[in-house]
Amino acid sequence: MTTPDRAAMPIVSFHRTAAGCLAARLDGYCMMAVPGTTGLSVLGAYNIDRAPEDWVRSDFYIAGKSVETEEAFRAHAHELAQDKIDRAALHRTEVPYHGQTPLGPGTGLDALR
Numbered sequence: 001m002t003t004p005d006r007a008a009m010p011i012v013s014f015h016r017t018a019a020g021c022l023a024a025r026l027d028g029y030c031m032m033a034v035p036g037t038t039g040l041s042v043l044g045a046y047n048i049d050r051a052p053e054d055w056v057r058s059d060f061y062i063a064g065k066s067v068e069t070e071e072a073f074r075a076h077a078h079e080l081a082q083d084k085i086d087r088a089a090l091h092r093t094e095v096p097y098h099g100q101t102p103l104g105p106g107t108g109l110d111a112l113r
Helices: 070-089
Strands: 012-016 022-026 029-035 040-046 062-067 092-095 109-112
Touching: 012 070, 022 070, 029 070, 040 070, 062 070
Parallel strands: none
Antiparallel strands: 012 022, 022 029, 029 040, 040 062, 092 109
C-alpha cells in the first residue's frame, strides 16, 4: 500500500464566523455548526467565495449531521479529511455522467480507472 503524498493531504482549517458559529474549510468544502434542537447542526456548501469569518447561514445548502459539541464538530471535520485521503488512495477517477436527475443534470460519477 502506498502512502499518499503529504503535500496532497487535505487540510482542515477552523474559524469563527461574525455570528460566533464554528466553521471549517476542507479544500473546497465549507461547513458551519449552528445551534440545533439537540446540540449543533452541521451545514455544508462548496466553494464559498468569502472569508469564513463572513459566512452566514444562508450561504449553506447542505444539511449535514447533528453533533453534540464543538469538539464533535472538529472531530467530524477531521473524519471527512481522513475519508478524502482514503478515497484518494483508491485511485479512482471521475467519469463524466451526462444523464438527467429529478433535480437537473448529473454532476459526475466516481468510477474505477
